Amino acid sequence: MDVTDAVLRRKSIRAFLPTPVDDDVIAELLTKASRSPSGGNVQPWRIYVINGDSMARFRTFLADREMEPAAYEIYPQGLKEPYRTSRFQNGEDLYKTIGISREDKPARFAQFAKNYDFFGAPAAIFCFVDRQMGPPQWSDLGMFLQTFMLLAQEAGLDTCPQEAWAVYEQAVSEFVGAPEELRIFCGVAIGHADWDHPINTLVTAREPLEAFATFL
Numbered sequence: 665m666d667v668t669d670a671v672l673r674r675k676s677i678r679a680f681l682p683t684p685v686d687d688d689v690i691a692e693l694l695t696k697a698s699r700s701p702s703g704g705n706v707q708p709w710r711i712y713v714i715n716g717d718s719m720a721r722f723r724t725f726l727a728d729r730e731m732e733p734a735a736y737e738i739y740p741q742g743l744k745e746p747y748r749t750s751r752f753q754n755g756e757d758l759y760k761t762i763g764i765s766r767e768d769k770p771a772r773f774a775q776f777a778k779n780y781d782f783f784g785a786p787a788a789i790f791c792f793v794d795r796q797m798g799p800p801q802w803s804d805l806g807m808f809l810q811t812f813m814l815l816a817q818e819a820g821l822d823t824c825p826q827e828a829w830a831v832y833e834q835a836v837s838e839f840v841g842a843p844e845e846l847r848i849f850c851g852v853a854i855g856h857a858d859w860d861h862p863i864n865t866l867v868t869a870r871e872p873l874e875a876f877a878t879f880l
């Protein structure tokens with residue numbers, strides 16, 4: 665698989681098969697992903713892996729926990745156009761794949777809650793960053809994440825990055841043993857896509873080149 669294939673094939677998967685994933689494979693992906701660039705080679709990513717037994721224990725642990733106020737503002741208040749419409753359309757397109765209407769809030773909520781089961785994935789990583797770090801280092805973390813997800817594609821694995829975990833920072837930190845100085849950014853569900861599930865038919869839209877790039 666070349667880089668273009670990996671970029672074009674990767675998409676967020678929201679229904680996984682229970683097929684296990686080896687820790688060794690995840691370790692290799694993380695090691696390779698650490699070749700990602702970062703300003704000053706600071707390498708601000710801090711990763712916790714849960715898989716197999718630890719995933720089973722995490723699911724039991726989380727069942728007793730309440731959602732917390734979000735650890736950071738996931739979207740800016742009053743998100744502007746055209747970003748607002750992109751976000752709205754994404755939700756509409758997603759729920760349409762599984763026949764949930766805009767009015768059916770309980771069904772939408774139930775689907776959203778599947779984030780907290782990693783959409784059935786057998787493995788996941790949690791990405792943290794030191795509280796001292798600012799936007800440049802968060803951007804480094806984003807590069808690490810995309811590199812990880814592309815390498816996962818190459819290894820025959822599917823992923824879903826999940827900011828939804830921002831409302832469980834305390835719970836996740838406690839479970840994984842993350843020190844107070846670390847802040848959660850996101851989780852990434854890892855596994856094999858259930859291609860029979862209609863939610864995985866979603867192919868998200870993109871703005872045309874002219875909308876985001878200016879050639880001078």
Ligand SMILES: Cc1cc2nc3c(=O)[nH]c(=O)nc-3n(C[C@H](O)[C@H](O)[C@H](O)COP(=O)(O)O)c2cc1C
Nearest residue numbers: 674675676678754779824825826827828829850868
């Ligand atoms: C940092 C990050 C966090 C995300 N958080 C979530 C999430 O919590 N739940 C979810 O279902 N999708 C989440 N997504 C997936 C986005 O909705 C998805 O990337 C976007 O709609 C584009 O679709 P694609 O990944 O299939 O290309 C996240 C993506 C990124 C990059």
